[in-house]
Amino acid sequence: MRQMFDSTVERLFADLTSPAAVLACEDGPWPQAMWTAVEESGFPLALAPEALGGAGASWADVCGVIRLAGRFNLPLPLPEAMLANWLLGAAGLAPASGAVSVAGAGALRLRDGVVSGEALDVPWGDAVPLVVAVAGGAEPAVVLLPTGAARRRDGANVAAESRATLLFEDVAPVAQAPLPAGWPVDVLLLGGAMVRAAQIAGALEGVLALATAYAGERVQFGKPIGSFQAIQHQVAVLAEHAAAAVMASEAAFAAADTRIVRLQAIAAKICASEAAGIGAGVAHAVHGAIGFTHEHSLHLSTRRLWSWRSEFGSASAWSQRLGRAVCAAGPEGFWPGVTDGRFDTLQEQSA
Amino acid sequence: MSIDQFTYSPIPPEAEAIRAEVRGFLADALADVPPTRRAESWMGFDARFSRRLGERGWIGMALPKRYGGAEASAFSRYVVIEELLAAGAPVSAHWFADRQSGPQILHYGSDAQKDFHLPAICRGEQFFCIGMSEPNSGSDLASIKSSARRAGDKWIVNGQKVWTTNAHRSHYMIALLRTDPDSRRNEGLSQFIVDLSLPGITIRPIKDLTGASHFNEVFFDDVALDAGALVGTEGQGWAQVTAELAFERSGPERFLSSITLLQSLLGAIGADPDALQARDIGRLTARLVTLRQMSLAVTAQLAAGRNPAWEASVVKELGTSFEQEIPELAEALLDVAPATRGGGEHARVLAYLMQEAPSFSLRGGTREILRGIIARGLGMR
Numbered sequence: 158m159r160q161m162f163d164s165t166v167e168r169l170f171a172d173l174t175s176p177a178a179v180l181a182c183e184d185g186p187w188p189q190a191m192w193t194a195v196e197e198s199g200f201p202l203a204l205a206p207e208a209l210g211g212a213g214a215s216w217a218d219v220c221g222v223i224r225l226a227g228r229f230n231l232p233l234p235l236p237e238a239m240l241a242n243w244l245l246g247a248a249g250l251a252p253a254s255g256a257v258s259v260a261g262a263g264a265l266r267l268r269d270g271v272v273s274g275e276a277l278d279v280p281w282g283d284a285v286p287l288v289v290a291v292a293g294g295a296e297p298a299v300v301l302l303p304t305g306a307a308r309r310r311d312g313a314n315v316a317a318e319s320r321a322t323l324l325f326e327d328v329a330p331v332a333q334a335p336l337p338a339g340w341p342v343d344v345l346l347l348g349g350a351m352v353r354a355a356q357i358a359g360a361l362e363g364v365l366a367l368a369t370a371y372a373g374e375r376v377q378f379g380k381p382i383g384s385f386q387a388i389q390h391q392v393a394v395l396a397e398h399a400a401a402a403v404m405a406s407e408a409a410f411a412a413a414d415t416r417i418v419r420l421q422a423i424a425a426k427i428c429a430s431e432a433a434g435i436g437a438g439v440a441h442a443v444h445g446a447i448g449f450t451h452e453h454s455l456h457l458s459t460r461r462l463w464s465w466r467s468e469f470g471s472a473s474a475w476s477q478r479l480g481r482a483v484c485a486a487g488p489e490g491f492w493p494g495v496t497d498g499r500f501d502t503l504q505e506q507s508a
Numbered sequence: 509m510s511i512d513q514f515t516y517s518p519i520p521p522e523a524e525a526i527r528a529e530v531r532g533f534l535a536d537a538l539a540d541v542p543p544t545r546r547a548e549s550w551m552g553f554d555a556r557f558s559r560r561l562g563e564r565g566w567i568g569m570a571l572p573k574r575y576g577g578a579e580a581s582a583f584s585r586y587v588v589i590e591e592l593l594a595a596g597a598p599v600s601a602h603w604f605a606d607r608q609s610g611p612q613i614l615h616y617g618s619d620a621q622k623d624f625h626l627p628a629i630c631r632g633e634q635f636f637c638i639g640m641s642e643p644n645s646g647s648d649l650a651s652i653k654s655s656a657r658r659a660g661d662k663w664i665v666n667g668q669k670v671w672t673t674n675a676h677r678s679h680y681m682i683a684l685l686r687t688d689p690d691s692r693r694n695e696g697l698s699q700f701i702v703d704l705s706l707p708g709i710t711i712r713p714i715k716d717l718t719g720a721s722h723f724n725e726v727f728f729d730d731v732a733l734d735a736g737a738l739v740g741t742e743g744q745g746w747a748q749v750t751a752e753l754a755f756e757r758s759g760p761e762r763f764l765s766s767i768t769l770l771q772s773l774l775g776a777i778g779a780d781p782d783a784l785q786a787r788d789i790g791r792l793t794a795r796l797v798t799l800r801q802m803s804l805a806v807t808a809q810l811a812a813g814r815n816p817a818w819e820a821s822v823v824k825e826l827g828t829s830f831e832q833e834i835p836e837l838a839e840a841l842l843d844v845a846p847a848t849r850g851g852g853e854h855a856r857v858l859a860y861l862m863q864e865a866p867s868f869s870l871r872g873g874t875r876e877i878l879r880g881i882i883a884r885g886l887g888m889r
Contacts, residue, residue: 392888412518427794477790
């Protein structure tokens with residue numbers, strides 16, 4: 158399944174995401190034709206159960222899809238839609254039809270059948286008709302909300318991808334179900350961190366390919382700059398961190414079964430976010446002034462790296478949570494925590 | 509792309525099952541070993557401890573049963589060695605034989621070499637050192653000059669090795685020697701098993717900056733080796749050595765060398781860290797979790813008979829950076845001065861690992877050599 162998915166999306170994304178097409182989406186209108194092509198591929202529903210009309214794929218099956226979305230700068234909330242439909246499916250709800258995003262941060266409450274509160278920085282929140290969130294309350298619930306019923310404060314990340322804050326006031330969900338028993342209320346923040354890690358890994362693979370190719374072509378002092386050891390070593394550092402981001406996200410996706418494994422997902426986001434800054438820095442250094450121009454496509458990836466590393470929890474934010482749990486486990490609990498893949502106090506965020 | 513070789517390779521349940529037993533054994537065997545000694549990590553030497561591990565079948569585990577091994581999977585071995593390292597067990601007596609010499613002899617050795625050496629390695633009774641570096645060769649391994657020339661049915665060895673860890677406490681060295689005097693660079697090299705008790709061998713320990721003696725100068729003055737000392741094929745030493753280096757560069761010893769200090773730091777910080785402490789401890793933990801997955805991915809490649817030289821270099825480069833960062837962060841996160849005498853236990857562990865850390869990115873291939881290998885793998889050289 159993995160290989161078939163990877164080769165299918167690679168062809169699809171290569172067709173859809175020319176630099177000009179990606180650039181046209183920045184601060185531009187919602188690219189309906191592009192979304193339709195992706196929707197027809199079925200991938201937004203990949204993680205929804207077959208019984209509810211999805212493909213019943215596992216997280217392990219789709220890590221490559223999300224890496225490729227990152228590599229091709231796909232200017233659509235496909236990873237968000239996959240995460241949204243996965244959670245709806247886990248709660249026993251049918252997947253959303255059409256474009257859907259997720260609310261990873263904010264505070265929503267469900268009371269008397271209506272939702273109130275804020276959903277912060279919803280990817281493409283200005284364009285998608287629906288958003289999936291977890292609403293707190295006496296019993297936390299998975300809710301599918303109509304974005305049209307919210308007041309909106311528009312925003313955008315460094316790659317000019319829409320990040321809108323949605324204010325709901327007594328809005329009736331399109332669908333709702335209790336959050337599965339024992340599931341953390343921050344599941345969308347965690348899941349978002351995990352998918353962003355894989356997108357970063359893919360984008361780093363992309364900038365690594367650009368940097369090695371450019372270093373082989375660009376001649377200075379009479380030879381390609383890639384023949385200088387100083388450049389080789391910089392690119393090697395980029396490759397190491399790209400490899401770490403790939404491994405960390407592959408491990409997080411593979412370990413995620415019905416549940417996301419918290420330590421793996423957090424480790425992936427921390428390592429990928431750290432790699433993003435290092436990798437973008439090296440790629441720009443290697444490309445010199447030309448890579449700093451609007452005309453060159455390098456910035457399509459580097460501006461996303463700088464954006465995605467901060468979204469769904471920055472490296473510092475997750476590191477602090479993890480570090481507090483590690484300190485609570487103490488010196489005796491440290492190594493067992495690493496090998497078991499968990500630290501007991503690495504708890505979900507309270508509702 | 510080589511990055512794609514970093515695939516998720518979890519430890520299988522049957523290998524994981526051995527962990528509790530190893531942990532239990534170590535808790536008991538190392539109960540009286542203080543953190544300052546555990547901090548030596550895989551450079552700690554205790555021949556008696558190695559024999560105890562041998563009795564339990566935890567040395568040469570992946571070797572065939574007919575040679576005294578357990579025919580265990582590479583992952584079972586991985587679990588044992590990472591538990592040993594995390595506990596700061598003194599493993600260096602048998603370490604090089606378990607990691608490199610044993611697999612090397614199994615792969616390239618003659619039947620006589622396998623029969624003689626492998627069972628004794630598995631019992632924890634035969635210790636090996638690795639004779640690669642020479643004066644003035646350093647990172648430029650292909651420039652080595654020490655030679656073995658044929659004389660009748662003997663090989664006569666002359667020259668000098670240096671930075672040879674544990675030569676003064678080992679029984680044998682696997683040496684890389686030039687067998688074709690007219691050869692250049694990486695051609696005409698061969699590997700030999702050198703019995704270190706032979707006449708003509710002088711071993712002189714070199715004190716390191718902590719005052720300890722782990723590595724040595726080894727001089728060969730007309731040392732006569734039997735024909736049977738040659739390992740593998742004459743002239744193929746370079747290919748054999750580079751295959752061996754993937755074993756040397758990807759294991760958990762390439763990121764766990766400072767783990768005692770990290771544990772000691774957690775104790776000193778306590779259960780309620782400030783924001784900066786929490787952030788850096790969390791970041792280190794995330795990196796450790798990831799390095800471990802990377803190392804396991806290389807283990808899976810090695811177990812499948814591949815030569816993941818590129819991937820192993822990536823693991824070692826990131827791994828030693830991680831090991832070296834721990835003393836730096838320990839110094840930054842707590843206002844505790846390192847102490848070689850007096851002070852608290854944490855201060856002494858910090859002092860030791862701070863001084864030891866520069867060696868992490870020297871031993872087993874320098875940072876610059878590894879980055880060169882990585883760049884070559886990217887098609888840049």
